Amino acid sequence: MRCVSLMMLLLVQCCSVFSQTIQRPTWISDNGNGTFTNPLFYDEFSDPDLIRVGDDYYLTGTTMHAMPGLPVLHSKDLVNWTFLTYAVNKLDFSPAYRLQNGRDIYGQGIWAPCFRYYKGMFYIFTNVNGQTTQLFTATNPKGPWKQTALKKSFHDLSVLFDDDGKVYVVWGYDEVKMAELTDDLTDTKPGTEKVIVSKSSGAGEGCHFYKINGKYYITNTNYDPLCYQVCLRADKPEGPYEVNVMSAEESLGVGTGWRLNDTRNGPPYKLVAPVENYVGCIPMHQGGIVQTQTGEWWGWSMMDYNSVGRVTCLSPVTWKDGWPYFGLPGNLTRSPRTWIKPNTGFSSKPTATYERSDDFSATVLKPIWQWNHVPNDSLWSLTAKKGSLRLQSSPATDFWKARNSLTQRAIGPESIATTEIEIAGLKTGDAAGLALLNLPYAWIGIVKSNEGLQLKTFNQQTGKADTVSFNGKKIWLRAHCNFDTDKARFAYSTNGNDFQLLGDTVIMPFQLRTFQGVRYALFNYNSSNAKGGYADFNSFVVDEPRSKGLTKPIPYNQIITLTSLADGTVLANWKDFVRPFAAADPLTKTKAVQFRVLDRGNGRIALQSVLNNGFVTVKGDGVLAQVRIEKEEQGTASLFQWQDMLKGDLMLMSLATHKYLFADPNARSLTSADAAGTRPDRKDGACFTLVIVNE
Numbered sequence: 001m002r003c004v005s006l007m008m009l010l011l012v013q014c015c016s017v018f019s020q021t022i023q024r025p026t027w028i029s030d031n032g033n034g035t036f037t038n039p040l041f042y043d044e045f046s047d048p049d050l051i052r053v054g055d056d057y058y059l060t061g062t063t064m065h066a067m068p069g070l071p072v073l074h075s076k077d078l079v080n081w082t083f084l085t086y087a088v089n090k091l092d093f094s095p096a097y098r099l100q101n102g103r104d105i106y107g108q109g110i111w112a113p114c115f116r117y118y119k120g121m122f123y124i125f126t127n128v129n130g131q132t133t134q135l136f137t138a139t140n141p142k143g144p145w146k147q148t149a150l151k152k153s154f155h156d157l158s159v160l161f162d163d164d165g166k167v168y169v170v171w172g173y174d175e176v177k178m179a180e181l182t183d184d185l186t187d188t189k190p191g192t193e194k195v196i197v198s199k200s201s202g203a204g205e206g207c208h209f210y211k212i213n214g215k216y217y218i219t220n221t222n223y224d225p226l227c228y229q230v231c232l233r234a235d236k237p238e239g240p241y242e243v244n245v246m247s248a249e250e251s252l253g254v255g256t257g258w259r260l261n262d263t264r265n266g267p268p269y270k271l272v273a274p275v276e277n278y279v280g281c282i283p284m285h286q287g288g289i290v291q292t293q294t295g296e297w298w299g300w301s302m303m304d305y306n307s308v309g310r311v312t313c314l315s316p317v318t319w320k321d322g323w324p325y326f327g328l329p330g331n332l333t334r335s336p337r338t339w340i341k342p343n344t345g346f347s348s349k350p351t352a353t354y355e356r357s358d359d360f361s362a363t364v365l366k367p368i369w370q371w372n373h374v375p376n377d378s379l380w381s382l383t384a385k386k387g388s389l390r391l392q393s394s395p396a397t398d399f400w401k402a403r404n405s406l407t408q409r410a411i412g413p414e415s416i417a418t419t420e421i422e423i424a425g426l427k428t429g430d431a432a433g434l435a436l437l438n439l440p441y442a443w444i445g446i447v448k449s450n451e452g453l454q455l456k457t458f459n460q461q462t463g464k465a466d467t468v469s470f471n472g473k474k475i476w477l478r479a480h481c482n483f484d485t486d487k488a489r490f491a492y493s494t495n496g497n498d499f500q501l502l503g504d505t506v507i508m509p510f511q512l513r514t515f516q517g518v519r520y521a522l523f524n525y526n527s528s529n530a531k532g533g534y535a536d537f538n539s540f541v542v543d544e545p546r547s548k549g550l551t552k553p554i555p556y557n558q559i560i561t562l563t564s565l566a567d568g569t570v571l572a573n574w575k576d577f578v579r580p581f582a583a584a585d586p587l588t589k590t591k592a593v594q595f596r597v598l599d600r601g602n603g604r605i606a607l608q609s610v611l612n613n614g615f616v617t618v619k620g621d622g623v624l625a626q627v628r629i630e631k632e633e634q635g636t637a638s639l640f641q642w643q644d645m646l647k648g649d650l651m652l653m654s655l656a657t658h659k660y661l662f663a664d665p666n667a668r669s670l671t672s673a674d675a676a677g678t679r680p681d682r683k684d685g686a687c688f689t690l691v692i693v694n695e
Helices: 006-015
Strands: 035-037 049-053 056-060 069-075 081-088 110-118 121-128 134-138 146-149 158-161 167-171 176-180 194-197 205-212 215-222 228-234 242-248 285-291 297-304 310-320 323-328 338-340 370-372 389-392 406-409 414-422 430-437 442-449 452-459 464-469 474-482 487-493 499-507 519-526 534-543 559-564 570-574 577-581 595-599 604-609 615-619 626-630 640-644 650-654 660-662 672-675 688-693
Touching (some): 049 110, 056 081, 056 110, 069 110, 081 134, 110 158, 158 205, 167 205, 205 285, 215 285, 228 323, 242 297, 285 310, 297 323, 430 474, 442 487, 452 499, 464 499, 626 672, 650 688
Parallel strands (some): 242 323
Antiparallel strands (some): 056 069, 069 081, 110 121, 121 134, 167 176, 205 215, 215 228, 297 310, 406 519, 414 534, 430 519, 442 452, 474 487, 487 499, 559 595, 570 577, 577 626, 595 604, 604 615, 615 626, 640 650, 650 660, 660 672
16 A cells, blocks of 8 residues: 555645534635636536626526536626525436436436526526426526426527517527527427528537627537637628637647547547647637626636536627627737636625535535435435435446435546545445546445455446455545546545555546536445445545635745746846846846836736846737836836736736737747737746745
């Protein structure tokens, strides 16, 4: 057995004592300095749709086979979101929804919802596989929500309540169809269905339908060959529509990780290793736009963010020539990782949407929890043992088919889930523990056989099981997931303090069989075709080593050096220009490479050269946006928005060009401010590391 890493041991010590509420720092997009960092949620929130009603914003998204489904979130500032309710507690149309008769609905269920409000009523239209489109309505977003089945099914639909009282629905993939809905919203009016955008016109799927200043707009996504978002525009709802790209290439410096493309043939499955600088469907796509009370426009979209799932991002919107673009003037279609929070007229305290850790002391589950398919409510309890979640086992051949697995979305960029389990109630054939619900899946748990208890890890991809004999009544199990690498490790402890690794590294691919990111799951099933016993989960704790958009505080009033990730060159004040020099150059040992970071509010800085007290300033624009040293600050030309790239590097966005400081690694010429963004390897000249210099 190998001892856990030093970092893991430190986290173990932090986790060994549980408070009453087990509160832990978790990812919050709000940086507390007037800015936010994408993604809004560093866990899956796919196919988002968002509306404003007066001074309030509401958001929902896809939940597939997880129950309850259709979360309704609320915000005052578009950055900090609180959970209100789930619009549906259980969606149960057949045994497949209950993991019965050998059937399942993995990757099916609730997807691509459309959120709308009209004349005092909230509406959520959503796709459900094998069923017609389902409509949920409520007069209060907190519920109760009423469910109604439409008479037809509309792929990735969006609904528009027009000014003249007509209600339109648009839907489809590749081609876009439109129809007028009946007054009760359950069917299309005869003779109104038509194709409004023909195939191969540049449209894709994921429609969001708006009427803005008398014109009709449909935001739409395409993913061939790479994901990007387009906007369709017309003077009439039926068209003709023009097509324009509104967001493209923005991957926030993240490339594709491990992929599983063929989910039917395995295990073992044919996993596809990461391809350097390939972005695939990571770039921002499938979202919409909203106008704040103050007149600002903002867009939201999702990114296929590798094994953590599809995350939601927020982008400033710039209008040009009657078209909305994600991004800022001078850098349209590209969105910043960090930017100024929306001006909604309200200021919210930085808040996490969910509490992830749980001591199970309440009589109801926290909103973060969702069941894998519809549960059997007679086989779980929060009251059978006070302060514990009791899961009684039921027959299943493996974890994939086990009912009553309780899940929550894993969170990035890195998280460590630890659960304490009392196992005295297990019976022969039971397997209880902590899993990574994915395809392939993996788990660590206690298995009881006729020979006694064994601690076991199982990796579905390799089919390999690692076991350790065990004799006790309580065990701590842990999963450590790094979503930068798509890799995980399991560990266990017999005292809650000293953890040992067990099993090999688990590769977590992004895949479309579950159509979800990795989920932490608590499970107990019986492989002997018996009802079995029970396991008591006393706690579940999630620790996040990197839970802030600002991984390190901006070094205000400190002196730094900036080194390019591309080639190791160091930026220097050279004849009142900023130029990169090789680290071995004698100039790098002088004050020419030292810059003082000055706070200019809202995460914006000025850089003052220590050599002559001049200010780093962008002169000109486009390819002529050279970076010089000026004696005095030159307003926005001397300001940069700090961009923490979450991997120990940073980018500096010029407020003059809305592009990034750039040191060409090929030419080693004068520095400019004309990089539109960065690529996944961060070695294109736009990303830097800093060192704080002791004066």
